[in-house]
Amino acid sequence: MTRGEARQQLLEAAEELVLARGLSAATVDEICRLAGVTKGAFYHHFKSKDALALAVLDHYYGRVAAAFTIASDLASPRERLDAMLTRAEEVAAGPLLRRGCLMAVFALELAERPDDRLRAAVAERFDQLGFGLETVLRQVLREQGCAPKPARAQASFLARQFLVCLEGGITLAKAHKDPERVVEAVRFYRKSLAAQLA
Amino acid sequence: MTRGEARQQLLEAAEELVLARGLSAATVDEICRLAGVTKGAFYHHFKSKDALALAVLDHYYGRVAAAFTIASDLASPRERLDAMLTRAEEVAAGPLLRRGCLMAVFALELAERPDDRLRAAVAERFDQLGFGLETVLRQVLREQGCAPKPARAQASFLARQFLVCLEGGITLAKAHKDPERVVEAVRFYRKSLAAQLA
DNA sequence: CCCTGTACATACCAAACAGTCGGTTTGCGA
DNA sequence: TCGCAAACCGACTGTTTGGTATGTACAGGG
Incomplete structure (x- = not known):
């Protein structure tokens, strides 16, 4: 995991988990875990879970x-x-x-x-x-x-x-x-x- | 709310909330609130949230x-x-x-x-x-x-x-x-x- | 009228939840 | 080499979660 790719990793992890379980069942912690990133990185790139959802939709x-x-x-x-x-x-x-x-x-x-x-x-x-x-x-x-x-x-x-x-x-x-x-x-x-x- | 209709009320409330927000976002507390019933009634009629889901599916x-x-x-x-x-x-x-x-x-x-x-x-x-x-x-x-x-x-x-x-x-x-x-x-x-x- | 099981209510719990915050690392322009 | 902002870390918080433990009201058979 090199610096700078956390956002991309989060998008991919979120996509996978949302497809598997739905949006509300895909927790922020689990998305971070799958992305190999901490909560700090998550809320650095996205101001909320909803913001992430919108970005994932685009992606x-x-x-x-x-x-x-x-x-x-x-x-x-x-x-x-x-x-x-x-x-x-x-x-x-x-x-x-x-x-x-x-x-x-x-x-x-x-x-x-x-x-x-x-x-x-x-x-x-x-x-x-x-x-x-x-x-x-x-x-x-x-x-x-x-x-x-x-x-x-x-x-x-x-x-x-x-x-x-x-x-x-x-x-x-x-x-x-x-x-x-x-x-x-x-x-x-x-x-x-x-x-x-x- | 008369005695004996809690189960039916719970099924109807659950159906409405699941259709509106999805299964995992429809919480047990909210279902109970909408049904006008307490958690005790819920877990008297259904052994778990999943059991309720199955019953709602049937209903x-x-x-x-x-x-x-x-x-x-x-x-x-x-x-x-x-x-x-x-x-x-x-x-x-x-x-x-x-x-x-x-x-x-x-x-x-x-x-x-x-x-x-x-x-x-x-x-x-x-x-x-x-x-x-x-x-x-x-x-x-x-x-x-x-x-x-x-x-x-x-x-x-x-x-x-x-x-x-x-x-x-x-x-x-x-x-x-x-x-x-x-x-x-x-x-x-x-x-x-x-x-x-x- | 009492006894018993069903139908609820209330208070509670540990785990999980979204979100926060002070701190540390790192790339990079000056 | 220094300074600084962006990237990232991880412990923490207050709330909510599904589920439980214990109690109570009540209908109906004896």
């Missing part, structure tokens, strides 16, 4: 958003959509989501706090996560014209349902200790999308 | 399962399937799921406990909840024959995806404080099912 979201991002140099919207869904399946099968989704944990645990800044931050991240897909979906829907609904609303709706399937899959994967459920859920979304776009 | 699941159940005297499998999905939309819009899903809270919070009896109980309830739908789906798939996959596996897959959409919808509803997301998710599932059955 986690950054990696998830990066994992879902694809190179944007593909010609047609349909190709981009296809690439995004393929990537999504890979992410679902990969190690990043195997322990669950930190945003989901926060969402369920912080739903009715008096101060809901953390909850609002989570909601914002969810929106951001769906925005890339929504954009591509809008282009695809516009391209094929003949929309029963306006493309804008329909794209927004379908993008939200991707997050629904992803988070639902993660929840059931955790309940059953079966990470394959996430992949299954993403594949279901892909099929549904194909059917509803055709 | 909650019973009501959810009842809400999703339909009269089974409808003639054709397709009619039954349709009735189930209509009912599902009603439940999604109703008060029962407005505060979230207790099973999802448990699943995320108890995922990596050394003793995973509670987690296993949650997984079992999820399976039970999907079983009714799975049965009807199998009949519908058999009826229309010409399956690309065996009807058994396909019905099981599609029934799981209902729970995926339901729980995913609930998670995002909590994150955004927008109960309508649950209804949206169930409607998405219904459309997807219609597309993939046709």
Whole structure:
């Protein structure tokens, strides 16, 4: 443990423990122990446990958003959509989501706090996560014209349902200790999308 | 507060607090306070906080399962399937799921406990909840024959995806404080099912 | 009317909790 | 080489935690 990396260690330890037990069950002492750092270091870098939680949310979201991002140099919207869904399946099968989704944990645990800044931050991240897909979906829907609904609303709706399937899959994967459920859920979304776009 | 109803009061208080803050943040003292009862009553009826959690799970699941159940005297499998999905939309819009899903809270919070009896109980309830739908789906798939996959596996897959959409919808509803997301998710599932059955 | 078990209440405990504070180490510019 | 701020340490505090020990009110059978 060299000087200067305590903050990073704390973020990683906190992420792991929050995913394993939830936010309120992940104690400051335990986070410090896992990070190999003392309480002094903790409260030097974060003014409270809530501040740490917000930082962990950023840290986690950054990696998830990066994992879902694809190179944007593909010609047609349909190709981009296809690439995004393929990537999504890979992410679902990969190690990043195997322990669950930190945003989901926060969402369920912080739903009715008096101060809901953390909850609002989570909601914002969810929106951001769906925005890339929504954009591509809008282009695809516009391209094929003949929309029963306006493309804008329909794209927004379908993008939200991707997050629904992803988070639902993660929840059931955790309940059953079966990470394959996430992949299954993403594949279901892909099929549904194909059917509803055709 | 008359004698004999402390247990029921404790179950209801615990359900409310767990849905609001999660299991570990819902303290025994607070549960007792909300139930209008003392610690003595708590530990008279439940030998530990975990025992209460299991009882709350039963209490909650019973009501959810009842809400999703339909009269089974409808003639054709397709009619039954349709009735189930209509009912599902009603439940999604109703008060029962407005505060979230207790099973999802448990699943995320108890995922990596050394003793995973509670987690296993949650997984079992999820399976039970999907079983009714799975049965009807199998009949519908058999009826229309010409399956690309065996009807058994396909019905099981599609029934799981209902729970995926339901729980995913609930998670995002909590994150955004927008109960309508649950209804949206169930409607998405219904459309997807219609597309993939046709 | 008394006796007994169930249904609670009250006071308490050790451990764990988030957060604090005075002190020590260390990198680094002057 | 010195000075100083940032990084980090670890003992401490007041409160809260799940759980217990002991007592009491009361319904119902004899």
